[in-house]
Amino acid sequence: xxxxxxxxxxxxxxxxxxxxxxxxxxxxxxxxxxxxxxxxxxxxxxxxxxxxxxxxxxxxxxxxxxxxxxxxxxxxxxxxxxxxxxxxxxxxxxxxxxxxxxxxxxxxxxxxxxxxxxxxxxxxxxxxxxxxxxxxxxxxxxxxxxxxxxxxxxxxxxxxxxxxxxxxxxxxxxxxxxxxxxxxxxxxxxxxxxxxxxxxxxxxxxxxxxxxxxxxxxxxxxxxxxxxxxxxxxxxxxxxxxxxxxxxxxxxxxxxxxxxxxxxxxxxxxxxxxxxxxxxxxxxxxxxxxxxxxxxxxxxxxxxxxxxxxxxxxxxxxxxxxxxxxxxxxxxxxxxxxxxxxxxxxxxxxxxxxxxxxxxxxxxxxxxxxxxxxxxxxxxxxxxxxxxxxxxxxxxxxxxxxxxxxxxxxxxxxxxxxxxxxxxxxxxxxxxxxxxxxxxxxxxxxxx
Numbered sequence: 350x351x352x353x354x355x356x357x358x359x360x361x362x363x364x365x366x367x368x369x370x371x372x373x374x375x376x377x378x379x380x381x382x383x384x385x386x387x388x389x390x391x392x393x394x395x396x397x398x399x400x401x402x403x404x405x406x407x408x409x410x411x412x413x414x415x416x417x418x419x420x421x422x423x424x425x426x427x428x429x430x431x432x433x434x435x436x437x438x439x440x441x442x443x444x445x446x447x448x449x450x451x452x453x454x455x456x457x458x459x460x461x462x463x464x465x466x467x468x469x470x471x472x473x474x475x476x477x478x479x480x481x482x483x484x485x486x487x488x489x490x491x492x493x494x495x496x497x498x499x500x501x502x503x504x505x506x507x508x509x510x511x512x513x514x515x516x517x518x519x520x521x522x523x524x525x526x527x528x529x530x531x532x533x534x535x536x537x538x539x540x541x542x543x544x545x546x547x548x549x550x551x552x553x554x555x556x557x558x559x560x561x562x563x564x565x566x567x568x569x570x571x572x573x574x575x576x577x578x579x580x581x582x583x584x585x586x587x588x589x590x591x592x593x594x595x596x597x598x599x600x601x602x603x604x605x606x607x608x609x610x611x612x613x614x615x616x617x618x619x620x621x622x623x624x625x626x627x628x629x630x631x632x633x634x635x636x637x638x639x640x641x642x643x644x645x646x647x648x649x650x651x652x653x654x655x656x657x658x659x660x661x662x663x664x665x666x667x668x669x670x671x672x673x674x675x676x677x678x679x680x681x682x683x684x685x686x687x688x689x690x691x692x693x694x695x696x697x698x699x700x701x702x703x704x705x706x707x708x709x710x711x712x713x714x715x716x717x718x719x720x721x722x723x724x725x726x727x728x729x730x731x732x733x734x735x736x737x738x739x740x741x742x743x744x745x746x747x748x749x750x751x752x753x754x755x756x757x758x759x760x761x762x763x764x765x766x767x768x769x770x771x772x773x774x775x776x777x778x779x780x781x782x783x784x785x786x787x788x789x790x791x792x793x794x795x796x797x
Contacts, residue, residue, distance in 0.1 A: 360633035362390035370587035373594035394581030404731035416696030422579035429573035435765035454573035615748035
């Protein structure tokens, strides 16, 4: 296999697969290699045997868990898609929606004052919400109306606020919102992982809330959608896309050697199949450990197997639950993603709750206690800890472009930011997604 390519991609994580799909569509000749024999890299979905051999190698998978191995598809990195978010736009733009069926997540919940409540997604729900007293509801309604009506070109909609100079805290205070209300707006609608955003300008938070509200408006109930059979379907969808446009895939192929030019630029790779040459490579951090640095953060994730829905969520089949850090005396939020057999990730009668957060102490499992308390009895819990990495440089001088590790947030917006950033670094031009007519879009997401 002595061949020349435009791009070599190492690892089949979601970020890498989206890029190989996009670059193939752009007409680039792409070779995509993974040392593992399954798609998804760090973001794969595992069956029951794979799951237990990864997280409890010394234990047998328990007899009491029913169903065949392949009835279980457990995400290593659980995230939902915002139905109006960037990843959904990329899926529609590239037509990968042809290969994947999505189902809606039935509810979005937030923890406040010791209990959980549905996140109000519009002015009407805000008025009914159990999260606030009657006067606070009015203030919240006014805040949401301001967000909905705000128009950069119409100063009368600004209420004297400037999104590019006022901090988010100043905007909240303008509406007289209580700290608890700021908490659930900032963490369960704008989806910030901590409170640093309060002292930054308001526009990014405004944009995040608009995205949340638009995503809810798309299908009602919650802003989130999720692929049947787990997130492992996403990298495979982009892999198929790449293949249609002439991309070559090689799984189960370790890299024997990375080749460089005399001036230390990437030149290609050597594998059991031979030598493949390309002027640039896109890779996940595990392929170039010497070219990445630890961010200093580690994520703990707990896969909890249950035989009941989450208490106090109206027996919904799927839920996004956020525990804002303030509510439990932490610096980072705790995320809980709950799925069931309607998403084809567990056999009937089971529920999967995946809890994740950034570790802050020497006893990370204890940090998840507030979430465990809300889940009720668990049949089994598997825990893993992942170090987060980011590239040392932008890759332009070496031709080696490395993706970031996946953060603990429960949606893909930060991942798609990394995709767009990498795309720009690799091609020198921004990723522009074509708008498609919404009828096609509706048809594409026909699983909802």
